Amino acid sequence: MFLGAISVLLKLNSNLHVGLILMQPMPKDYKFVEIEQKWQSKWEEMKIYHYNWNDQTREPFSIDTPPPYPSGELHMGNVLNWTYFDIVARFKRMQGYNVLFPQGWDCHGLGIEIQVEKANNIRKRDIPSDQFRNMCMALVEKYIAMMKEGILKLGSSIDWTTEYRTMDPNYWRCTQLSFIQLYQNGYMYQGTHPVNWCPRDETAIADAEVDHVKKEGTLHYIKFPIAGSNEHLLIATSRPEFIPACVAIKVNPKDDRYSKYIGRKIVVPLTNREVTVIADEAVDMNFGTGAVQICTYGDKDDVKTVIKHKLPVIRLINENGKITDTECKYAGLYLNQTRTAIVADLTEAGLLEKTEKIQQEVGVCDRCKTNVEILERKQWFMKTMDLSEVVEKNANEIPWYPDYMKNRLIDWAKSLDWDWVISRQRLFATPIPVWYCKGCGEIIVAKPEWVPIDPKIEGPRIDACPKCGGKDFSGEQDVMDTWMDSSITCAVHAGWPDRPDWKRLFPASIHPSGTDIIRTWAYYLMVRHLALFNERPFNSVLINGMVLGADGRKMSKSLKNYAAAPEALAKNGADAVRQWAASGGATGSDIPYRIQDVEYGKRFLNKLWNASGFASKLLEDYTPQSAANVELQLLDKWIISKTENLTKKVTDSFEKCQFNTAVEDIRNFTWHVFCDYYLEAIKDRLYRPEVHGKESRLAAQYTLYEVLYRLLQLFAPVAPHVTEEIYQYMYLDSKSYTSIQVSEWPKFNPDIVSKEVEDQGDLIIAVLGEIRNDKAQKKIPLNAPIKNVTVYTGNVEIAKIIQKGAADITSTLKIENFTVLPDKFTQGRQVPSTEVYIQTEC
RNA sequence: GGACCGUUAGUCUAGUUGGCUAGGACGUCGCCUUCACACGGCGAAGAUCACCGGUUCAAAUCCGGUACGGUCCACCA
Secondary structure (H helix, E strand, O other), rough: HHHHHHHHHHHHHHHHOOOOOOOOOOOOOOOOHHHHHHHHHHHHHHOOOOOOOOOOOOOOEEEEEOOOOOOOOOEHHHHHHHHHHHHHHHHHHOOOOEEEEOOOOOOOHHHHHHHHHHHHHHOHHHHOHHHHHHHHHHHHHHHHHHHHHHHHHHHOOOOOHOOOOOOOOHHHHHHHHHHHHHHHOOOOOEEEEEEEEEEEEOOOEEEHEEEEEEEEEEEEEEEEEOOOOOOOOEEEEEOHHHHHEEEEEEEEEOOOOOOHHHOOOOEOOOOOOEEEEEEEOOOOOOOOOOOOEEOOOOOOOHHHHHHOOOOOOOEEEEOEEEEEEOOOOOOOOOOOHHHHHHHHHHHOOOOEEEEEEEEEEEEOOOOOOOOOOEEEEEEEEEOHHHHHHHHHHHHHHHOOHHHHHHHHHHHHHHOOOOEEOOOEEEOOOOOEEEEEEEOOOOEEOOOHOOOOOOOOOOOEEEEEEEOOOOOOOEEOEEEHHHHHHHHHHHHHHOOOOOOOOOHOOOEOOOEEEEEEHHHHHHHHHHHHHHHOOOOEEEEEEEEOOOOEEOOOOOHHHHHOOOOOOOHHHHHOHHHHHHHHHHHHOOOOEEEOOHHHHHHHHHHOOOOOOHHHHHHHHOOOOOOOOHHHHHHOOHHHHHHHHHHHHHHHHHHHHHHOOOOHHHHHHHHHHHHHHHHHHHHHHHHHHHHHHHHOOHHHHHHHHHHHHHHHHHHHHHHHHHHHHHHHHHHHHHHHHHHOOOHHOOOOOOOOOOOOOOOOOOOHHHHHHHHHHHHHHHHHHOOOOOOOOOOEEEEEEEOOHHHHHHHHOHHHHHHOOOOEEEEEEEEOOOOOOOOOOOOOOOEEEO
16 A cells, blocks of 8 residues: 555656656666666655654564774775675565665764874864864864765665764763663673783873784894803893883793793893783794793783793883883983984993894784884773673574685684774873772772763762762763763664664674775674673674785785775766676675776676667567466577576575676676577567567567566666666556665566476577578678578477477577478588588578 | 685676586677668677585585685784
8 A cells, every 4th residue: 555655656757757658758868877876866755765663574684784983985895795695685686575774873982083183283182072072072073974975876775764873962862871771781890901002192002903014123232141150141122211110031841941940030132110020821932042032011921921930020111101210311212212322222231232133013003004102000901801602602603604714703703812902091081980089099980870871071960979978079080981872782783772672673683894904803702792681793794805906916005006985886887886796706806997997897787778679669669468368489488587597696696695697697687588589589570570479579578578577677786877767757657656665576486497498499499599500600691581491300399399499599580491300411510519511501 | 924806719708595508898700781770680609607616406606625816904123
């Protein structure tokens, strides 16, 4: 009823489609710019992409759309990603699911803050924090507008009524609520542990935010005097600046050079301190000198050693990477200045034996590329290490497309050394809803009904500290990691915490992710939802690879292989670009952006448009029939059977997210089977009913009409605009759906598949092809008549089959006398892989 | 160092339970301006499916190994 009403409205509103004649003539050229734009706004008006929250009958299908980080214009990677899951959304919608395809924006974080700092040449502390936040929000809005435009131009079938921003108060509420629940469940704790620290951004960062880059370093060989003797130990270190924080020397107990020194005291150069030589089998005897200084903290290995051997900690640097130890002569210097000073001092003292260059990998902040240090400071953590087993279990229980990508998540979960540090010393983020009692230090976590709340601005809504009765509180200054926002999307998309029925949409049906964010987004989603709800967040994972430049290297502006997505879309149209995205390579593999692929997509659209236009002309006088009313000929049955098999193949491919094979199959069939053979073969039947009979003509029209409809449907998820436009011209009146996008996905019908018919049709096509070859070789134009063709089939059965296609063969090739003989005669042209021979005479 | 992925014509790529005469695209060459489409049609050339070994009646496909490339992770103080 509802659909019918829309259909009527649409017809009233659109002069183009109103008329008494069934089939409207289609324009000669396909003008993708205006047609794509037209449908993008019409679909929006028709609300066909809205999720129906009240529908209790259709099964829901929910897509965990990634809320992208607004970083500027849409890029080709986004195009690939959004094409993938838009195909899934459209396919599932046509299959009858109530599809939830939401869209949010992941706003917070260092990326935006750093851009604001750089653009205005300021640091976060230089201006009031609310002013800084406002600048961040303005920049985010600008970027959202740019990306949204790109996503719209791509033709994504998003339900925009679901749009959200993680910086909105309501989303803050969700994030803070999830924090509170996790605290209550024992998953959130405060602690003083060494964490990765970015001195430039002055914040803790998680392992996942540390990039490793190859750099050339210098290995310094330094003499560490042995206390009470004239001897010394030679230590090799790439970080001499950490000597003031040296707390031990470790050697391998199996190392004959040093085992005698274990337990001895060593004088730390340039300080008056003595440290002990300790034994640790992890020391590589072949690297450097085999004696290692342990400093707090030069690297992660130092952290491990300190914990293992219960060594003391010297806090050498402060939050911005300056030497903090006031006892130390280098106090106030930055680390790199300290290094220069220390190397000079060591040289002067005669303690620097030599230096050599080494290749090393250094951890850098993934946002600003500053070298990461390790710092101990009070932080909030989520207990994630304990969940690694259950993460693995759940990852194994669901399908991944492609399957092998699950290893990336499992390997990452198993490899983690530390819990997830979720506090950040930044501004543009969701506040941690916590206060501290100034009297006794008691932690006051917000009650669920208080959020959203910013403890920097507002106090806790209690009269007194429940522990000591104190009335003074200080609000938590730290904020949350951005991943705390985006790692609850599955629940938020489903309607948590407000909709009582949110579990209807949870877990999400499919979680799309890129190879680059499996260890962050997919992982954090897993641990957070498992900890919050004891349930996995999604029931399948779709992984996209990275988009490379045309040269196969990583796409980047500096390599001059960068392609701008808005430009690509404007120049080629969404349907062409979407074909590239879908067919550029197997799902999950990295695919280069090749303009030839886009252009091929464009040419295919043109072919499809022309074929449809031609068909609509041939169907001008056709009234849609039911199958029972037509007497199908061999080639009609042949292509119908093949189309049915194609339907099965394409449906299977879409189910398994194998977009590339689906697209290849549809295009090849449309172009080379439907257009090149079938359309050519039926022309004469359609043009000359007086020769072939009215029944034959009607059968051809019926087949043409239904097969083309099927092809349009199969292609609709990939190229929604062109298929919609053709549908509106040719099928709106008879098929009754307001849009091909809400038409019912065809179900494979084995009853109309016939291997026998396909084999027979293939034989006719093969004979046809062979006579064509003959003409080509004799350099006769294809439409020139041939006088005599004699076919020797070798047996009666084959002769009968070819006789069935005789009319198609003679009319297609303009044969005047066509004779089929059952005799065995092996001269002339052999039809490949048959015993059929052909003799022609012009 | 570990894990994963890949290696198919000049280039890019398909080939998911082994049956291929290895499919498609771009490019190249030849013919055809044939009444949907020259953004087209017909045709041709071009691949020992990286290498070595194994399983099998049968291997691009399965197993083991080697080489090269890519990605991720862990590292070397």
